[in-house]
Structure formats: C-alpha cells, structure tokens
Amino acid sequence: MDLQVLRSFQAVAEGTTVTDAAAEAGITQPALSRALNRLDEEVGAALFQRVGRGLRLTPAGQVFKEYADSILDSYDRGLRAVAEVVDPDAGVVSLAFLHTLGTWLVPRLVTGFRESSPQVRFELHQAGEIGLAQHLLDSTADLIITSKDPGHPLITWRRILVEPLWLAVPTRHRMAQRRRVRLAEVAEEPFIVLKPGYGLRNVTETLCHQAGFSPLVGFEGEEVETLRGLVAAGLGVSLIPASSRATAPETGPDLPVRYLQMTDVHAARDIGIAWLASRSLPPAPRRFMEHALKATAGPREPGAPR
Structure with missing residues (x-):
C-alpha cells in the first residue's frame, strides 16, 4: 500500500x-x-x-x-x-491555546523557550475549550493550554498555574469606588457571560452558586474583550480573568471598568497544559511542555488591582 x-x-x-x-x-x-x-x-x-x-x-x-x-x-x-x-535543536511545536491566554501567557512561554531553542518553529492555533480538546484528538496539535482539565480519558492534563478572577463593574456602578466586595452583593444584577461550553462560563456559574444565587444572564458573548466592553457600557457585571484585566487599556482617572476583588468565594480558574496520553511527544513539544511546567512554577498573580 x-x-x-x-x-x-x-x-x-x-x-x-x-x-x-x-x-x-x-x-x-x-x-x-x-x-x-x-x-x-x-x-x-x-x-x-x-x-x-x-x-x-x-x-x-x-x-x-x-x-x-x-x-x-x-x-x-x-x-x-x-x-x-538528527538535529535536536530544531523541530516543530504545534500548540493550541485558549483565546484569553494569547495576550500574556503563551507569548511569555514561547519567548522563554526560544531563548534556549531558537531554531524550533511554532504552529499556533486559538480555540475555545471544546475546540482545544478536539485539536488534540484530531492530531492538529501536540499540546494545548487551557483553563480546565478537559476530562477526556485520552488526554493527560497538568495544572501549571491558578489565575485569579475579578468582578468587573462599570465606572458608574454603586460599588465602583470599593476595592473588595462579596459576589453575593451583585446577585440581582445582570451578568455578561461567555456562551455555554466556554470554561469561564462554567466557572462563573459555579462561583455564583457558591455565593448563593444563579446569575441573571444579560448577554452571552464569545470573547472576554466583548464582556469587558459591555460592562464598560453599563449593561451588567462580569467575572474577568486577571490576565485580561492586566492587559486592559487604562488611561487617566476615568477608567471604563473597575475591577474588584471578591471576598466570599475563591475566585480563580485553573490553567493547565495537556497532551494525548497514548502518544509519545516528539522531542521539541516535550521540551516545551517541560519548559511550561518549570516556567510557571510559583508565578506572580497577573493583574493585581490597584
């Protein structure tokens, strides 16, 4: 054949x-x-x-x-x-990652890895939680970086860090001048959330339930930037990853969004790296995986509120 x-x-x-x-x-x-x-x-x-x-x-x-x-x-x-x-310094790393991680974590990991392996090429893909697992199962990616364990029997997942979440509120919100709040205090307000199937949507619903209520969904989007924009427009509140808060444009005293720390729930999401358990990783992807685990050991929390 x-x-x-x-x-x-x-x-x-x-x-x-x-x-x-x-x-x-x-x-x-x-x-x-x-x-x-x-x-x-x-x-x-x-x-x-x-x-x-x-x-x-x-x-x-x-x-x-x-x-x-x-x-x-x-x-x-x-x-x-x-x-x-034949050429251990070369190779290709096919990496798929969550959209929100493309602004800080992935560039940081790739830059650090290329300092020791400058000849390695990267094939990069962005996707939502469901799409990331499919990249592995379809063999279009060696590794994925995602916000939760895919929970698939064929996929091995390792946590690399825990990323805080902040409550984003409009600048004219009644609690905008505070630094810390209880999530339960916004139980009656509309939430701007990602669509079902996204990891951040699941985390938001879980945290709201832990605070004693089910979120009133005001809008369902597909990008964290959309969530933040609609919060800035005064259409509701949202749980925003610390990395997104850290990269948000902030000019002058009239910020479009205020970010508040929540005290009644452990507001965070897991970030991890995963690969197919049944497949041996080629040398370059294996080295990148080991680099990711080492580089994120004991990271500082991004986006701490001012």
Missing part, C-alpha cells in the same frame, strides 16, 4: 476533488482513479460512492479512514522524531 495513495484517499475523503488531489500528488486524474480502485481491491470493499458529481465515503470508507489517518499521523510523527534526533 502506497502512502501517497493513502494521502490522496484522505484528501478526497475530506472533500478534495480527485482532479485536485491528483494535482497535489503530481499524477494525472486517471492515474489516481486507478490507484483508488486498487485500494478498494486491497481493502476488500468500495471506499467511495458517487453522489452527484462528487465522491462520498461509504460506511466501509468511514471505518477505513480512521485507520488511514492514524497511519499517516504516525508516519509523519516518525519523520519529525527522526529529524529532531
């Missing part, structure tokens, strides 16, 4: 036309069609069925694709591992 034929099978299975897949492989379209037919004979079942002008996987093809993906992934990872043995 030819690996290039497997790659072409994978490409067609994922929506590439046979003509384009043939061009990518550097062969003619009839030659690729014959190769796919021989693959059917080797497997012992038709892998594609024609639907309109395109091809769609048969049930047998869907099963076979899972194994083809695994074969190609293992082969590519093997090439990477050998290349890094």
Whole structure:
C-alpha cells in the first residue's frame, strides 16, 4: 500500500476533488482513479460512492479512514522524531491555546523557550475549550493550554498555574469606588457571560452558586474583550480573568471598568497544559511542555488591582 495513495484517499475523503488531489500528488486524474480502485481491491470493499458529481465515503470508507489517518499521523510523527534526533535543536511545536491566554501567557512561554531553542518553529492555533480538546484528538496539535482539565480519558492534563478572577463593574456602578466586595452583593444584577461550553462560563456559574444565587444572564458573548466592553457600557457585571484585566487599556482617572476583588468565594480558574496520553511527544513539544511546567512554577498573580 502506497502512502501517497493513502494521502490522496484522505484528501478526497475530506472533500478534495480527485482532479485536485491528483494535482497535489503530481499524477494525472486517471492515474489516481486507478490507484483508488486498487485500494478498494486491497481493502476488500468500495471506499467511495458517487453522489452527484462528487465522491462520498461509504460506511466501509468511514471505518477505513480512521485507520488511514492514524497511519499517516504516525508516519509523519516518525519523520519529525527522526529529524529532531538528527538535529535536536530544531523541530516543530504545534500548540493550541485558549483565546484569553494569547495576550500574556503563551507569548511569555514561547519567548522563554526560544531563548534556549531558537531554531524550533511554532504552529499556533486559538480555540475555545471544546475546540482545544478536539485539536488534540484530531492530531492538529501536540499540546494545548487551557483553563480546565478537559476530562477526556485520552488526554493527560497538568495544572501549571491558578489565575485569579475579578468582578468587573462599570465606572458608574454603586460599588465602583470599593476595592473588595462579596459576589453575593451583585446577585440581582445582570451578568455578561461567555456562551455555554466556554470554561469561564462554567466557572462563573459555579462561583455564583457558591455565593448563593444563579446569575441573571444579560448577554452571552464569545470573547472576554466583548464582556469587558459591555460592562464598560453599563449593561451588567462580569467575572474577568486577571490576565485580561492586566492587559486592559487604562488611561487617566476615568477608567471604563473597575475591577474588584471578591471576598466570599475563591475566585480563580485553573490553567493547565495537556497532551494525548497514548502518544509519545516528539522531542521539541516535550521540551516545551517541560519548559511550561518549570516556567510557571510559583508565578506572580497577573493583574493585581490597584
């Protein structure tokens, strides 16, 4: 079985036309069609069925694709591992991370790592909590940095730090001049939150329940910057990660948002790094993982209120 034929099978299975897949492989379209037919004979079942002008996987093809993906992934990872043995200072780190961590933690870790490994290249992806785990499961990332344990049996997660959360209120809010409050004091106010499925949404609901109430949702967004903007507009309050508070623009005495420390709940979220338990990390990603664990040992809390 030819690996290039497997790659072409994978490409067609994922929506590439046979003509384009043939061009990518550097062969003619009839030659690729014959190769796919021989693959059917080797497997012992038709892998594609024609639907309109395109091809769609048969049930047998869907099963076979899972194994083809695994074969190609293992082969590519093997090439990477050998290349890094030959040149241990090189390599690629494929890293996916939570949006809010792209403003402080990820740049800090990458910069520190490149001081000792300047030739290592990074492939970076941003996603929400659910998307991050999928990056690992789809083999599009070696490592993910996320705000909670994905809780998946195939994923190993290690906490690297605990990030504080602040209560963000508008500058004209009745408690804006205070530094510390109880979360229960805003139980009757609308909360600006992330949509369900985001880790910060789960943390917000959990902390509110610990304070004795269910949050009244005023708006559901997809970015922490949106939460902060709507708080500044006076539409509600929100729990904001310390890192986002630390990178917020602050000019003059009339700040758009005030950040208050909460005293009745332990307002924080876990930040961790994760990888597939069943897969051996190549040298460069393993070194980066070890660097991340070491570099975040005993970190200072970002964004302490003034």
